[in-house]
Amino acid sequence: MDFYKSKILGTGIYAPKKILTNKELESIVETSDEWIFERTGIRERRICSTEGGEWPTDMALYATRDALVEAKLTPNDIDLILFASVTPDVPLPNSASILQTKLGITNECGCLDISAACSGFVYGLNMANAMIQTGFLKNVLIVASEMLSREVDWKDRSSCILFGDGCGVAILGRNESNDGSQILSSNIHADGTGKEFFYQPYGRAVAPLTTQMIEEGSHYMKMKGKEMFKVATRTLAKNAKDALDKVHVSINDVNWIIPHQANVRIIETACKILGLNNLDNVIINIERWGNTSAATIPLAFHEAVKDGRIKRGDLVLFDTFGAGLTSGATLLRY
């Protein structure tokens, strides 16, 4: 069997135009800018338009156009679209197929949605890598696009202050030049026993939406913040360590760590468990974005590449967790 290396050929992001600040949230729920910033590290988040033009697949379209330019590829060079989202445009068809049409792809490439909550991008990246390594596919578009503002309960101050909308994409392709870029180590996990720490119990097969649910707001996302916090810190540290140990790399040799951006205190605690003395090499952008679920890691990665912090050849560690309780890590040489 052939064995290829894969490389991130291009990235793109989309930021919805509307910015919702903590100060503005003060008029929606009983909260304060001070509380939110101190407890989470968030100052503002983006919110998609409900008038159209910023649906998850629209954001993905804009972000993918930029990624294709950077990768020097055309839409028909994409062999598979993996679309990670907990807020797809519609239940059917999948968002990947909708995006395929929007991109004008005519090669009938495979289209698959990934439902792995905040871990969706890392799941997708690791799946794409496996398919590229074996020679099955050459170029995979991995999308993480979220419109969480539709699914949060704007009356629940313990959760609505956390989330934001946005999109990040990456094109993972076969490394033809063999220049050292590659995915070195990866893992994906889930622990279904914690499913009630973060869930949305109504609205599908088990309990289809009723007007009563809508009136009561019981169909929105529900989170046990403290339980999630504890699992998150432990899981982030464990998966990062496993990914590093597998290839005998020390955390101190990693140039950049990009953790899922759910709460700056989660990031600080996980990094402490990992033995980091400071956060100098940790990319944190939660202040401007909030938690955009699957999109946090590709958004942070793209920003750090574009502002020159992350350079080709750097060792980069992605580390994620989310509802499910899904989690995973990827160590790559960019």
Ligand code: UT7
């Ligand atoms: O992407 C993965 C999913 N998300 C996560 O993993 C999130 C993980 N959890 C967290 O980030 C934190 O647990 C939260 C930010 C959600 C909550 O922070 P906390 O430090 O655990 O606060 P808490 O729930 O213990 O609440 C402390 C107090 C409570 O008041 P009392 O009972 O002490 O009087 C809350 O009612 O803060 C109150 N509170 C707020 N006050 C002002 C909760 N939310 C707010 C708010 N503004 N928005």
